[in-house]
Amino acid sequence: MTVRNLDKLFKPASIALIGASRKPGTVGAVVARNLFQAGFDGPVMPVNATERAVEGVLTYKTVDSLPITPDLGVICTAPDTVAATIDALGKRGTKAAIVMTNGMSADQTQAMLDAAKPYLMRVLGPNSLGAMVPGRGMNASFAPVAPRKGDVALVAQSSMVLTSIADWATSRGIGFSHLVSLGDRGDVDFGDLLDYLASDVTVRAILLYIESITHARKFMSAARSASRQKPVIVIKAGRSDEAQEAAASHTGALAVSDAVYDAVFRRAGVLRVNDLAELFDAAGTLGTGVPITGDRLAILTNGGGMGVMATDKLIQAGGQLAAMAPETQEALAKALGPQPGGAPFRNPLRIGADATPKRYAEALNALMQDTSNDAVLVLHCPSALTDSEAIAQAVAETVQANKARRHPVLTSWIGDQSAVEARKLFADARIPTYNGPSDAVRAFMHLVRYRRSQQLLMETPPSVAEDFQPDEITVKKVVSRAMAEKREWLSEYEAKRVLAAYGIPVVDTRVAETPEEAATAARVIGGPIALKILSHDITHKSDVGGVALGLTSPEDVKAEAEAMLARVAELAPEAKIEGFTVQEMAVSPDAYELIVGMTENEMFGPVLLFGEGGIGVEVVEDYALALPPLNMKLAAEQMSRTRIHRQLQGFRSRAAVDLDAVALTLNKVSQLVVDFPEIAEMDINPLLADANGVMALDARIKVGVPALAGAARLAIRPYPKALEDRITIKDGRQFLVRPILPEDEPLVHHLVENQTAEDLRLRFFAPLKRLSHQAAARLTQIDYDREMGLIAVGPDPQTGDTIMYGVVRITADPDNRRAEYAVMVRSDMKGQGLGYILMNKILDYARSRGIREVYGEVLRENTNMLNMCRALGFVRKENLDEPGVVEVRIELGGGLAG
Structure with missing residues (x-):
């Protein structure tokens, strides 16, 4: 990762345009027009061997003939000329280049990079639309629009998306500090630009359009650093892409690529949004610096229907309607008059279609004094009985009067012409305002989600509840033996030995080669028995009748083992049968079945999964993903993102689960994955959890030679x-x-x-x-x-x-x-x-x-x-x-x- 010489890319004192042209419709002509018309304060030197002048400026035949060394070279020439042009610029001392040329082969791209390397030259592209810095009058691009000056930076992987966003934003009066098209990312990538833009004081927020990420650890480090300093908001294309080819484990089938990106962005403190409107709403809201401390929203409205719509959106998005403190009830009764029958005021607070500016101000003031809410949303619907602009003025003055308390207020004036002046007034007062109640609630939840991500970056995790010393020698022996035998999957017995070596409780499990040995093992274990077929060729044993539960005597075990051999022989005739595993039945009527697993993502390496387990795990799809390494805080946060988490906290007569034991299991699996890069995929399913702790009933572990050695395969460098x-x-x-x-x-x-x-x-x-x-x-x-x-x-x-x-x-x-x-x-x-x-x-x-x-x-x-x-x-x-x-x-x- 490096920001070396990126200042020459975005703050050049001089620019050379190689491939400048007068031919209409060519990239060289459009870039020349943009460069000369943007108001750049410095020499722009067109290079063209055949044209005498471009845009009224005399051209130079070669890079060598340039009168001064350009800080930035912009290249619009044929693919086979790019490497030589880069070399010529490098020899002159140029430190940055934008390569707009498309259609370059892999060999040509590598030749370009090889030419730049000796001169430490930075290259944006190839196949880049270019870069624009409106505040410096630099438009080194072939974009069809000239963006406005602003304080939001936009970095996009797609040239067409960049121009679409620029056009969309310009028509709405939104400006930019930087617009950058990465193109094919031969050199400069998202990580480099996050580092550079995070330190640029002219940038208030960073927006990213991402299709894919290269250099996972570089991206993660840069994103985590940048998001600590300013909002980073991303649109990631491909939510609806088909899942990756299903792997043999449940975890592999569940951990599809887009869900992994969600986990990546969450861990980096980056806010993910769905569309352009949401992107700029989020940038505008976060950029105001509105402080949010929780997810409890108070809604003030003159229209009941709009209040209901806002409430629905809030609950669907995971927020809460705020309660009203007794003091607030008293203040509202004094300002608005008592409710009929002495009933309490409720949230949303409806103050009537004829609500005056004074009524709005007094109600808002009471809500802003109330610590039972974390923010107030003020809604106004058009009414012939009221003055929309006067009410907006009263709201703005009330917010200003309470400025010292920094209580967050968001607004939404519904309508078209009737709301224009009110929205302008709020914008001038730097009070967030939105077209509709759904947009306003979504913006509030952006603040909530962003705060949560920042808290996760800054919260001190509790000490691990149990010091455990893993038995790495045992795991190494088990894994090495399987790999020496060229086996991808450990047996259930081997997998449980691995778990036990890392302090994860497992049920007493024994191996038997014959039905008679299975009966003997059952007699030793005692109590109810679970019998399972043992075969390296069978991953999902229940699919072939290879699981029997609740067997109460050795005789039942022997009989069931014989019947199981017959069933499996019919349903999986190619499978080689090694025997059986005989294990004690864990009896816990109040226990929950969970799943803890891990799979390898091609870009980000190991990904950890937690969720509701059992045989229907892929149907239920209640799971959350996270990147290792974990700590107790991160493990608890991962668990909290599942639906089953609320049940685990206990309800009615069912006791709460020992959540620390579950989180500790996630931590131990994380450490196992960090310590053994040979582990490529695993499931613990089901992991029984109750008030007394956890117990792994079944486990599958896949091993293999890792593509990257040691910690290099992890997106986040672990504890050294x-x-x-x-x-x-x-x-x-x-x-x-x-x-x-x-x-x-x-x-x-x-x-x-x-x-x-x-x-x-x-x-x-x-x-x-x-x-x-x-x-x-x-x-x-x-x-x-x-x-x-x-x-x-x-x-x-x-x-x-x-x-x-x-x-x-x-x-x-x-x-x-x-x-x-x-x-x-x-x-x-x-x-x-x-x-x-x-x-x-x-x-x-x-x-x-x-x-x-x-x-x-x-x-x-x-x-x-x-x-x-x-x-x-x-x-x-x-x-x-x-x-x-x-x-x-x-x-x-x-x-x-x-």
Whole structure:
């Protein structure tokens, strides 16, 4: 991932158009017209070997004959000329190019990239419509419309979608900061542009039109980083595509590609929408900065029907009608008069077709004071009895009067001509407004969903409820044996051994080769027995009569085993039968049947599934997907997205399920998948869950040689356990140094609380008493692909609790060339060498990642830090802009990491 030289693509001082033309209808002619007419403040140099002038500007015959080196080259020439043109531009010193040429073969595209590489030139395309930056007067595209200037960036994979969106938005007065057509994504892709646009202060929101994603981990890292800084909203084409070819497991059949994209966007904190109107509504709503704290909506309306429509839409979308506090009831009764018969006011609050501006203002003021709702939606229907614009003015003034409370208010003035001035008034006051109640409720739910995704990025997960040490040796033996025997599927017995090795409870299961051995095993187990056929050739045993439940005696088991052999021989004559599995029947009348599984997605690697289990799982289709690695918070969130989750919390006389045990099982499966890339697909179905915990009754696991080794196949880089190490400081105390985890937020707060005020000032450049949750979460919830934090932990001498004694971190730029460091050690640990040890470890890690330079800013008076940096080999650079601050940096050498 890199933003290297993208400023030359979007902020060029000069542009060369290679393939400029006067021939009407050609790409070269349209691009020339757009470039010269957009108001670009810099030279645009057309290159054409046969034309004397284009758009009234003299042309140059070749790139070599250009009078100055262009920052950006725009190429509209034949496919077989592109690589040579890129090479010529590179030799001149050009750092960015847009290749609009289509029809390039794979070999020609690779030749283009090979030509750009020695010059670190960035290439947008091939087959790109181009790039537009209206605020800079740059229209390097063959788009038919000139977009307005704005603060929304749009990146689209499809050229035609880009022009359609630009046309749609321009006709509605919507402007853009950037419009970018990726084309065939030979070099610049979604990840690069997310990184670049996230750091651009002219961009308020980022809109994406995606058909597919390349470089999954790069996209995930960039999207997670960008969405922490500003709204990222996406339309993903292909919701209705046919599912991927069904796999042998239930999980493989359920985890279709579009559902995986939903999981990807959710994990990245990206908001997914369905159409253009929703895309720009979401961008407008989120861009206002309206703060939402929950999903409880109060509705104020002068028309009952519109209130009902809004309510229906709210409930369908998963929101809630807000209750009204007693104080609100009193305020409304005073403002509006008591209800007939003393009945309470209800939500939606209907205030009559003749509602005056004063009535609207007083009702809205009461609702805005009520903490029982999270937002207020104000609806107005046209009425001959009222002044629509005056009511809008009263609403705007009420919102302004309550500005300090920042209580969210959304509006919808229904109608056409009668609503125009009201909508303009709300737009000028930066109050979100929508054409209809359904649009307004949808916008409210955008805010709710966005808040939830941001919370998921920032919430501190609870500590894992159970420390488990997986038996990796047993799993490795089982998996290696199956692969040596060229078997794709483990037997049920083997699969349960794997689960048990990772601390997942399984029923007592034994293998028997004959009906007689099955009876003997049943006698040893005792109680009701489940008998299943054992065959590597049969995946779904119940489909061929290979499952019998509730057998009560060894004699029944023997008889059923003999009958089962006959049934299976008839229904699956080609299957090789190894025998039977004999297992205890788990008796729990109140238990739920769940499914936990995993499958491989071609782009994003392993995907985890949770949902309602049993034999009808593919019919019920109540499931949720998530990307590993998980923690307890992420597992709980995944579970909450299923319908069965509400039942698991208990109702009537049925006790609630031990949800922590279910979440922990998801965590253990996630860890198993991370540790063993050979596991390609798996199901635990059913996983019985009740108030006492969980029990795996059946399991299937598919193994094979992974396409990518180790963690490389994961879209999100997992916890790097290999960096764990034991260290000893000068006084002989030992600590564990390990990568920081989201669960470590309490340790960060404890570390800060045990610093002197002076040490905190030196570290944070200002007086500080404590870190906010957001700041601590940002320090602990890191992307291991871009950042690294190493902490030294050990026991507290007084309590024995594990505490943090020091932390060091680096944050690399998207190019992975430079990284900024920060280090902090407990004030009472000074002089023990802990800071020096941590710095050496983070520098070693930076070298291993190919980072060339590590730097930091240090207060000039922080002599201890400056002395340590000098001892480590850092050099000082005086900061002329800030005389009290010194920059220190160290060159690490080496090339860029891939």
